[in-house]
Amino acid sequence: MTSAILLVSHVEGLAQGVVDLLEEVAKDVEIIQAAGLDDGGIGTSFERIQAAIEASQADQIYAFYDLGSAKMNLEMVQEMSDKKITIYDTAFVEGAYNAAALTQAGLNQEEMEKQLKDLVVK
Secondary structure, three states: OOEEEEEEEOOHHHHHHHHHHHHHHOOOOEEEEEEOOOOOOOOOOHHHHHHHHHHOOOOEEEEEEOOHHHHHHHHHHHHHOOOEEEEEOEOHHHHHHHHHHHHHOOOOHHHHHHHHHHHEOO
């Protein structure tokens, strides 16, 4: 099963910056993003998230988001997708960074999640 990291943010520039960072530590892991609105505005889009997931070659998606409405859109896509999508309630940058680095290092999902526990936002 191949895995990808998905970043969902209200701001396209923020998501792309995190993609750039993660690609430095996880050159063999697919990093994708769905951010902003079609008009360039701030927000998240169900359609953009769905399109990013469908375009991904991975069948396992580790999803990270910046704010609550992004999670809501992710959950709707998760319900409609055939791919296994796991949504993480961690600090956005730190959680995604750790997941990417640990996936690159070959850790499985269970081992990665143990490492992410300290980054969960409550």
